[in-house]
Structures are given as structure tokens and as C-alpha cells.
Amino acid sequence: SQTIHQWPATLVQPVGSPLSLECTVEGTSNPNLYWYRQAAGRGLQLLFYSVGIGQISSEVPQNLSASRPQDRQFILSSKKLLLSDSGFYLCAWSPITSTDTQYFGPGTRLTVL
Amino acid sequence: AQSVAQPEDQVNVAEGNPLTVKCTYSVSGNPYLFWYVQYPNRGLQFLLKYITGDNLVKGSYGFEAEFNKSQTSFHLKKPSALVSDSALYFCAVRALDTGRRALTFGSGTRLQVQP
Numbered sequence: 001s002q003t004i005h006q007w008p009a010t011l012v013q014p015v016g017s018p019l020s021l022e023c024t025v026e027g028t029s030n031p032n033l034y035w036y037r038q039a040a041g042r043g044l045q046l047l048f049y050s051v052g053i054g055q056i057s058s059e060v061p062q063n064l065s066a067s068r069p070q071d072r073q074f075i076l077s078s079k080k081l082l083l084s085d086s087g088f089y090l091c092a093w094s095p096i097t098s099t100d101t102q103y104f105g106p107g108t109r110l111t112v113l
Numbered sequence: 114a115q116s117v118a119q120p121e122d123q124v125n126v127a128e129g130n131p132l133t134v135k136c137t138y139s140v141s142g143n144p145y146l147f148w149y150v151q152y153p154n155r156g157l158q159f160l161l162k163y164i165t166g167d168n169l170v171k172g173s174y175g176f177e178a179e180f181n182k183s184q185t186s187f188h189l190k191k192p193s194a195l196v197s198d199s200a201l202y203f204c205a206v207r208a209l210d211t212g213r214r215a216l217t218f219g220s221g222t223r224l225q226v227q228p
Contacts, residue, residue, distance in 0.1 A: 043220040090156055104156035
């Protein structure tokens with residue numbers, strides 16, 4: 001069966017510091033991968049999605065970036081965090097079939113102080 | 114562009130009563146529609162989806178949803194609510210006929226089931 005991991009689970013970082021959140025998927029090959037941010041426990045904002053190694057689509061221009069160095073690894077980064085980057089970051093994967101049900105990881109709670 | 118509206122921020126229902134969480138969508142072409150549930154500080158869990166076929170879709174934990182093309186709606190329902198159903202529910206849509214695989218989510222509806 002497939003599983004998706006995210007770490008760390010929680011993170012507290014000062015403004016201006018760098019960020020690296022990691023997401024890995026097991027039990028599948030060539031998944032589509034997604035990064036979402038959820039602010040204030042409500043709506044999800046799609047940040048990035050990837051259909052293959054090195055292929056990243058950005059949905060919202062901001063100081064975050066994403067990379068996919070391996071087939072089942074998706075990394076969310078920032079060089080300098082802003083207060084507004086605080087939130088709950090969710091990674092998701094979907095199979096390459098057309099139905100595209102997305103399966104979510106446990107999330108990372110980021111607090112920028 | 115595709116969009117999802119969940120008109121109710123919160124739905125309150127007594128345990129044992131039927132529940133409905135509303136969702137309407139806007140998409141070019143035929144839609145894929147999904148419902149997810151989120152418990153506090155957790156990721157989203159997939160409940161059910163509509164792709165094609167029967168308009169009534171059955172999913173996990175006794176939930177079902179009815180696709181209504183004329184009203185562009187996909188309301189989530191359960192005949193008898195449980196206290197453990199209390200959570201945040203998200204509707205999502207993706208256009209079938211485009212290459213864009215990302216889902217668009219609604220703003221979420223908080224379901225509170227009172228004992």
C-alpha cells in the first residue's frame with residue numbers, strides 16, 4: 001500500500017530564516033505531487049504541483065519554491081521566511097491515472113515568529 | 114477557471130439525525146468531484162468521488178453524495194450523524210477535460226454533531 005510522509009511535524013522559525021519541508025511517498029511510482037498551504041484551519045491554497053522529476057508548476061507567486069530531486073520526493077523551500085508564511089503545509093500525491101484522487105500527508109505546522 | 118463554493122461555514126446537527134453539507138461548483142466541461150474530511154491538526158482524508166455514472170456516490174464511514182448536473186451541486190449526506198463525524202469537510206473539483214490535474218478546494222464546512 002502507499003504511504004506519504006512529511007517532516008517535520010511542527011516547526012517554529014524566526015522571520016528571515018530559511019525553510020525546508022520534505023515529503024516522500026512510498027509504494028508507488030511516478031506520482032503527481034502537490035504542496036498546499038492551509039491558513040487558519042480552513043481553505044487550502046495550492047502552492048506547487050509536479051508531474052515528474054524536475055517538473056514544477058507554481059500556482060501562486062511568493063517567496064516559496066519547490067523541488068523534486070527524486071521521483072517520490074518533494075521539497076518545499078524558502079530562503080527567507082515571512083510572518084505570512086505561517087500555516088499548515090500539506091503534501092499530497094495522486095496516481096498518474098486520470099481519476100486523480102489525491103492522498104494527503106499528515107502536514108507540517110509552521111509558525112514564523 | 115474552476116471554483117467550488119461551500120456556503121455554510123458550520124453545520125450543527127444532533128446525533129442520530131440526517132446531515133447535509135452543501136457544495137456547488139463551477140467548471141468548464143465535465144467535473145470530477147471529491148469530498149475530503151479533516152480532523153484537527155491532521156491531513157485530509159478522502160471520503161468519496163464522482164467521476165461518471167450513477168449520480169449517487171457512496172463513500173467511507175456511511176457518507177454519500179449526490180451529483181446534480183443541472184444545479185451544479187455535489188452535496189454530502191449521511192442518514193444518521195455520529196458525534197465522531199464532527200470535523201472539517203472539504204469539497205473539491207477538477208475539470209475532466211483539461212490537462213490540469215490539480216484540484217480546487219472549497220473553503221470548508223465545519224460539522225458539529227451534538228450528543
